[in-house]
Amino acid sequence: MTRPPTAAQRRLIETADPVTGRLHGTEHQLTALVRRGLAFRHPRPPHDHFLTPAGHRIREAVPGAPAEPAPDTPDTGVFAARVGGEEKPPGPGPARRREVHGAWQGLLELRRMTNPDGAADRPCGWERAHLVRAAALALEAAGHRPAGGDADGYRVRATPQPEAVAVHAPDAETLTACAATLERAGWQVGEYTEPRTRARYLLASPRRV
Numbered sequence: 231m232t233r234p235p236t237a238a239q240r241r242l243i244e245t246a247d248p249v250t251g252r253l254h255g256t257e258h259q260l261t262a263l264v265r266r267g268l269a270f271r272h273p274r275p276p277h278d279h280f281l282t283p284a285g286h287r288i289r290e291a292v293p294g295a296p297a298e299p300a301p302d303t304p305d306t307g308v309f310a311a312r313v314g315g316e317e318k319p320p321g322p323g324p325a326r327r328r329e330v331h332g333a334w335q336g337l338l339e340l341r342r343m344t345n346p347d348g349a350a351d352r353p354c355g356w357e358r359a360h361l362v363r364a365a366a367l368a369l370e371a372a373g374h375r376p377a378g379g380d381a382d383g384y385r386v387r388a389t390p391q392p393e394a395v396a397v398h399a400p401d402a403e404t405l406t407a408c409a410a411t412l413e414r415a416g417w418q419v420g421e422y423t424e425p426r427t428r429a430r431y432l433l434a435s436p437r438r439v
Contacts, residue, residue, distance in 0.1 A: 235288060239263060243281065243289045248309060250336040251281030251289075251356070272343060280343060283355045290359075309333055311367035312376035314385035314398075319378045334371035337364070352416035353436035361395045362386050365434055368415035369397075369408055384408050389433070397432040405430055 235243065239262065242255045253260060253269055260279040263269035268285035272278050281289060309329060312319060320326055337357070341350040357364035366386045370376065375383035382400040389396050397412070399405040409419045409432050417434045424431060 235263075235266065235268065239266075239268070240288070243268065243285055246281050246285070246289060247336065250340050251286055252336075253279040253281065255279075270343075280340070283344070286356060286359070311363055311370045312378070313362055313366045313387070314377035314383060316376075316378055319376070330367070330370050333367060337367060352438070358393060358436050361393065361436070362388050364436070365395045365397065365412060365417065368417070369411055372411040372415075374404070374408055374411065391433070394433050394435045397434060398429070399431075402430065405432060408432060409434075 238259065242253060242259055242263065246253050253263070255263075260269060260271070263285065264271060264279070268282055268288060269279050270282055272280060311330070311333065337354075338350045340356055341352070341354045342348050344354045344356070345352065353364060366376070369384055369386065375381060377383045377385050377400075384404065385398045387396045387398070397405075397408050399408055405421065409421065412419050412432070412434050416437045418437050419432050419434045421430055422433055423429070
């Protein structure tokens with residue numbers, strides 16, 4: 231039976247980057263996580279260490295680690311893509327755009343590192359485990375406006391369907407643009423009608439091949 235990580239290793243895992251899983255620690259600490267299969271050393275310089283899927287699972291079980299954000303989740307100081315409709319959204323501006331761009335580039339690198347064939351054109355395991363956050367990041371990084379305050383825009387929501395999120399938009403043009411962005415980001419997208427309200431929405435799932 232595999233021994234659980236030590237308290238020191240858990241602290242290292244808990245403070246990993248929430249999107250890329252990049253770790254910071256001494257060479258001895260990082261090597262110990264690699265031996266346990268909880269981290270891997272990137273083959274390219276500067277040879278940073280990142281959490282494996284097993285490491286991400288442990289991180290999400292650590293008390294205090296950020297979970298899937300709800301629309302009314304307050305700002306905790308940890309980056310989270312705008313899902314639309316947040317009660318206290320982060321302020322817009324150059325700093326937010328840089329933050330979103332950095333998170334998207336980090337996610338593309340995570341795809342290259344963790345997809346079996348190194349492909350960056352389709353979602354990776356982390357995205358399949360964080361569907362709402364992943365879809366929202368793709369939309370925000372592409373410049374789409376999320377709903378919030380006096381502005382109406384996209385809203386990304388979880389669904390009962392496995393590996394699928396719903397994306398709502400205020401008009402057909404915005405909905406079509408969101409669909410195109412998600413398809414370019416490696417998602418399979420279909421447009422549907424809500425039976426009760428007759429509103430159109432997208433159902434998006436991460437593409438596997």
